Amino acid sequence: MMDYKDYIKLEEELGAHNYKPLDVVLNRGKGVWVWDVDGNKYLDCLAAYSAINQGHCHPEIVKTMVEQAQRLTLTSRAFRNDQLGLLYKEICDLTNSHKVLPMNSGAEAVETVIKAVRKWGYTIKGVPADKAEVIVCENNFHGRTITIVGFSTDENSKSGFGPFTPGFKIIPFGDADALESAISPNTVAFMVEPIQGEAGVIIPPKGYLKDVRSICQKNNVILILDEIQTGLGRTGKLLAEEHDGIESDLTLIGKALSGGFYPVSAVLSNKEVLGVLNPGEHGSTFGGNPLACAVARAALRVLIEEHMIENAAAMGEYFLSRLLELKSSYIKEVRGKGLMLAVELVPEAGNARNFTEKLMTLGLLCKETHEHTIRLAPPLVVTREEIDWAMERIETVLAT
Numbered sequence: 001m002m003d004y005k006d007y008i009k010l011e012e013e014l015g016a017h018n019y020k021p022l023d024v025v026l027n028r029g030k031g032v033w034v035w036d037v038d039g040n041k042y043l044d045c046l047a048a049y050s051a052i053n054q055g056h057c058h059p060e061i062v063k064t065m066v067e068q069a070q071r072l073t074l075t076s077r078a079f080r081n082d083q084l085g086l087l088y089k090e091i092c093d094l095t096n097s098h099k100v101l102p103m104n105s106g107a108e109a110v111e112t113v114i115k116a117v118r119k120w121g122y123t124i125k126g127v128p129a130d131k132a133e134v135i136v137c138e139n140n141f142h143g144r145t146i147t148i149v150g151f152s153t154d155e156n157s158k159s160g161f162g163p164f165t166p167g168f169k170i171i172p173f174g175d176a177d178a179l180e181s182a183i184s185p186n187t188v189a190f191m192v193e194p195i196q197g198e199a200g201v202i203i204p205p206k207g208y209l210k211d212v213r214s215i216c217q218k219n220n221v222i223l224i225l226d227e228i229q230t231g232l233g234r235t236g237k238l239l240a241e242e243h244d245g246i247e248s249d250l251t252l253i254g255k256a257l258s259g260g261f262y263p264v265s266a267v268l269s270n271k272e273v274l275g276v277l278n279p280g281e282h283g284s285t286f287g288g289n290p291l292a293c294a295v296a297r298a299a300l301r302v303l304i305e306e307h308m309i310e311n312a313a314a315m316g317e318y319f320l321s322r323l324l325e326l327k328s329s330y331i332k333e334v335r336g337k338g339l340m341l342a343v344e345l346v347p348e349a350g351n352a353r354n355f356t357e358k359l360m361t362l363g364l365l366c367k368e369t370h371e372h373t374i375r376l377a378p379p380l381v382v383t384r385e386e387i388d389w390a391m392e393r394i395e396t397v398l399a400t
């Protein structure tokens with residue numbers, strides 16, 4: 001019989017050390033709960049970085065996945081399948097989009113959108129060849145490919161991986177004036193997270209997205225919202241842009257688009273930007289496959305039908321109010337929207353990792369981001385009682 005330490009040893013010996021996971025070896029999940037190989041139960045307050053919004057192993061998605069897997073999994077886009085068009089229709093109806101391009105990982109959706117806006121710049125806006133610029137923000141997180149880490153400002157993510165793709169300008173997050181000044185005649189797009197997730201749940205000043213929306217409009221610059229983490233109910237709305245009453249030109253979704261079953265991402269287009277792509281110019285063997293589409297359709301359906309978004313709004317408000325009541329000299333700030341929450345610790349509290357490790361021993365799984373921030377983002381099906389259960393543990397570790 002293998003003991004949990006044996007699994008960890010295998011990972012450490014045979015795997016690349018590109019992650020530093022908590023030493024908990026999970027083998028089962030249901031809703032907000034997961035179990036380790038010794039049968040210990042934990043409340044999952046990370047939800048796979050918001051890919052498990054619908055809860056672990058949602059029975060409807062399981063059923064759909066099994067049925068579709070027995071029928072047809074992959075056709076490649078060389079042929080058509082009976083799931084892709086239906087997924088397009090359902091996404092467009094839900095998000096008021098005009099066109100969809102399906103990919104697999106979030107990073108692939110980001111790469112896709114960069115290609116699309118560059119092509120749009122050359123063919124529609126009239127930018128001279130190879131001069132297109134995309135503006136992004138400091139402390140962004142958009143994925144891990146060479147192009148994407150090239151415009152990261154996190155040294156850990158980029159150092160040692162150059163040379164990088166040119167054509168990006170970096171401005172401060174939350175500063176609409178900085179955007180206005182950075183725009184040049186060659187600017188094709190501005191890409192931003194409505195709330196910066198990996199940076200530590202950083203919420204921009206009120207009115208920022210509205211200002212950004214109008215600056216982009218005025219300058220014929222495409223507004224790309226990366227909602228891979230903020231989207232699909234996480235912040236208490238289907239898309240975080242709704243909090244500001246705006247519509248992007250292009251939106252990226254991923255993560256919870258499959259309820260955590262399978263990598264599915266998509267570029268949603270409100271204008272005809274995606275219309276610039278012609279056959280042969282972009283693709284993916286697995287993108288838009290019938291298994292992915294069936295799973296994504298089920299994941300979206302349960303999100304809506306089971307009122308998970310409304311629950312995220314209500315439970316997020318409750319969780320935030322409970323966190324704000326915490327009296328601890330370790331806490332610098334508590335912030336969040338919906339069920340995307342963070343507790344930032346004062347530097348004297350030491351590394352947030354010490355707290356997430358303690359929380360693990362008490363049955364609560366969450367992850368530090370950077371040195372001093374604990375992120376809390378349970379599946380959207382979490383109940384008040386489960387939040388109370390989590391709060392008891394959080395109170396314990398933050399007691400001073």
Ligand SMILES: *Cc1c(COP(=O)(O)O)cnc(C)c1O
Nearest residue numbers: 105106107141142143226228229
């Ligand atoms: C997770 C994430 C990505 C990258 O998604 P992967 O599926 O890991 O490639 C991109 N943007 C944001 C905002 C994310 O949170």
